[in-house]
Amino acid sequence: xxxxxxxxxxxxxxxxxxxxxAMLTTLSLVVLAQAALKPAADHPPTQAEVRQGMxxxxxxxxxxxxxxxxxxxxxEQMAKVWDLATAPPAPESFGPLPxxxxxxxxxxHDDYLYAGRVYRRVIPLVTAKTIVLVGVFxxxxxxxxxxxxxxxxxxxxxxxDGNVPVATGLRDELFAAMPASEVVRDDTxxxxxHSLEAIVYWLAHQRRDVEIVPVIVPAAPFDGLRxxxxxxxxxxxxxxxxxxxxxxxxxxxxxxxxxxxxxxxxDYTPFGDGGVEAYERxxxxxxxxxxxxxxxxxxxxxxxxxxxxxxxxxxxxxxxxPWCGRFSIPVGLVLLAETARGLGLAAPVGTPVALAxxxxxxxxxxxxxxxxxxxxxxxxxxxxxxxxxxxxxx
Numbered sequence: 001x002x003x004x005x006x007x008x009x010x011x012x013x014x015x016x017x018x019x020x021x022a023m024l025t026t027l028s029l030v031v032l033a034q035a036a037l038k039p040a041a042d043h044p045p046t047q048a049e050v051r052q053g054m055x056x057x058x059x060x061x062x063x064x065x066x067x068x069x070x071x072x073x074x075x076e077q078m079a080k081v082w083d084l085a086t087a088p089p090a091p092e093s094f095g096p097l098p099x100x101x102x103x104x105x106x107x108x109h110d111d112y113l114y115a116g117r118v119y120r121r122v123i124p125l126v127t128a129k130t131i132v133l134v135g136v137f138x139x140x141x142x143x144x145x146x147x148x149x150x151x152x153x154x155x156x157x158x159x160x161d162g163n164v165p166v167a168t169g170l171r172d173e174l175f176a177a178m179p180a181s182e183v184v185r186d187d188t189x190x191x192x193x194h195s196l197e198a199i200v201y202w203l204a205h206q207r208r209d210v211e212i213v214p215v216i217v218p219a220a221p222f223d224g225l226r227x228x229x230x231x232x233x234x235x236x237x238x239x240x241x242x243x244x245x246x247x248x249x250x251x252x253x254x255x256x257x258x259x260x261x262x263x264x265x266x267d268y269t270p271f272g273d274g275g276v277e278a279y280e281r282x283x284x285x286x287x288x289x290x291x292x293x294x295x296x297x298x299x300x301x302x303x304x305x306x307x308x309x310x311x312x313x314x315x316x317x318x319x320x321x322p323w324c325g326r327f328s329i330p331v332g333l334v335l336l337a338e339t340a341r342g343l344g345l346a347a348p349v350g351t352p353v354a355l356a357x358x359x360x361x362x363x364x365x366x367x368x369x370x371x372x373x374x375x376x377x378x379x380x381x382x383x384x385x386x387x388x389x390x391x392x393x394x
Contacts, residue, residue, distance in 0.1 A: 044143045047188045058191050061155040062163055066194040070111030070374040071201060077369045078160035078205050081112050085120030089361050091385070093121075094290065094352035098391035100127045103348040104253035104336050106294065106329065108385035109136070109198035111373050114356075115258075115385035116364040121354045122387035123202040128252035130167050130245070131203060132236065133214045134332040135256040136195035136324045140218030141317075143192075147220045149183050149228050149331070151175050152190040157197065157212065159204040167211040170239055174213065177235035182228045190214060195256040195324070203254070217327040219316045222307045225327060226300060229334035236335070237342025247343055248392055255332030257325020259286045259355070259384025266381075268322050274380030283357065285321070286384050290352040294329075294388045297347040303333040336390055348390040356385045 051057040055068025065073055072078040102125045108115045137143075137150060151171060156163040175183055190196075196214050203210050215232075217225070236251070245251050262268055262282045271278040293306040310326035312318040319326065336348050358377035366372075375381075 045188065045192065047191070050188050050191045054191060056158060058154075058158075058187070061153075063152065063154040063157040063187070063190060065158055065197060066191065067197065067374060069372055070113075071194070071198055072112065072160045072369075072371065075161050077366075077371060078201060080369055081116055081364070081366055081371070082120065082202075082205055084364050084366060085112075085116040087117075087364075091117045091121060091354040091356040091361065091387075093354055097125065097353060098351055098389050100125050101248045102126060102252065102389045102391045103248045103340065104255065104332065104390040105353075106255045106257060106325070106332070106386060106388040106390075107199050108258050108387065109195040109256045110258050110358065110383055110385050111375075112371055113363045113366045113373060114358040114377065114383070116366070117361065118354045118356050118385045118387050119199070119202050122389065123199075123206055125353070125389045126203065126252050126254065127207070128248060128250055129207065129210060130170065130251045131210060131212050132251065132253045132335070133196045133199070133212055133256070134253060134328050134335065135193060135214065135216040136328050137189065137193060137216040137218045138195065138324065139189075139192050143186070143189050143218075145184075145186075145189065145218040147224050148181070148218070149178070149232065150189050150216045150218065151183060151185050152214050153185045153187050154190070157200055157214070159197075159201045161201075161204050161208065164200060164204045165211045167213050171213045173239050174232060174235045177238070178228075178231050182231060190216065195328075199254060199256055217331050219327060221316055222304055222311075222313060222330060225307070225330045226303065226334050229303075229331040230338045232331075233335045233338025234342055236339045240339075240343060247339060247345060247348075253332055253336050253339070253390075255325065255328055257323055257329050257386070259289075259323055259357075259386040261322040261324065261383050263381040266322050268319065274378070276379065279357075279359070279379050279382065282382075283355070283360075283384065286355060286386060289323070290355060290386055290388060294386075295350045295352060297349050298333045298337045298390060299347060300334055300337065303330040306330060306333070340392060346393045348392050351389050351391065353387040353389050354385075355387070358382045358385075
């Protein structure tokens with residue numbers, strides 16, 4: 001991670017007309033990085049409208065690809081990204097990692113040229129075949145969605161390396177076990193969202209027989225999120241017992257979230273409009289999140305602490321600290337804790353794995369492959385890419 005004025009000097013703020021043009025471009029793209037701050041639309045987008053905007057539209061019972069700019073869409077691109085992501089400089093690390101076979105991870109979902117090294121560091125810690133995915137629902141306002149976990153109804157998801165099956169039996173069993181007021185199926189909502197596909201492609205490249213249960217999380221008060229996650233964890237533990245499955249070896253939970261979104265267009269400048277000092281202070285704050293509520297044994301209290309840091313508890317639609325996983329992370333933490341409890345296991349322990357930003361290290365050299373950014377990056381507009389592993393004590 002770059003940490004000096006010299007290393008960051010090339011990222012100085014543009015001026016004059018160039019700055020104004022950059023800000024206009026940024027404002028048009030910011031919806032890709034965080035939930036829209038506008039009121040909900042008069043009516044939710046139709047399936048046809050959403051699919052028209054997909055990079056590779058869904059067809060039939062196979063979910064397509066929302067973002068074909070920031071993420072790989074061919075096997076050749078994915079293979080090259082996987083290899084390039086091992087190149088230095090490495091993302092900031094926090095010490096020894098648990099061995100592969102973890103119960104869960106937190107992974108970023110930013111563009112591969114920005115966050116590729118972080119994906120490559122955390123994804124190999126997941127070795128389970130069945131992955132329960134807990135994702136961000138960035139556009140929940142447009143769908144007037146809230147207070148329910150959103151499942152899909154697809155048979156498979158397209159990836160650069162071929163279709164990945166949805167674990168339909170497990171998914172349907174989990175859905176049926178949940179209170180009807182806490183869940184909904186909505187393929188169109190999943191079509192609109194990029195926060196899970198970003199991670200699925202890495203998982204599928206690493207293990208070709210992987211299967212997934214995708215869930216995205218809209219806004220809700222903390223107690224609502226806690227209740228939904230606890231019910232889902234109870235159902236998952238029961239289903240795993242019936243199937244003789246082990247947490248970590250057979251099933252893992254993968255949570256999607258990028259870190260701080262800093263800049264005027266994110267309406268978040270507590271350390272000033274930008275520059276090196278603001279960057280360093282924002283990064284220090286994210287380190288505190290990784291080593292605070294996301295470290296140690298997962299619990300309801302830690303999930304609540306993260307929620308309170310990221311969200312105004314009295315107004316869940318309002319950020320205190322713009323991590324886009326403000327809802328997915330509390331659900332993921334409680335889900336891990338409750339699943340472990342239902343299986344008679346100690347709570348998984350969080351270990352920070354890596355932290356990077358869109359400006360802290362050189363871009364992964366993937367532009368020649370046809371990949372690029374979906375939003376600009378500078379010291380006045382940057383996003384963090386955090387990673388955490390959650391391992392069951394041995």
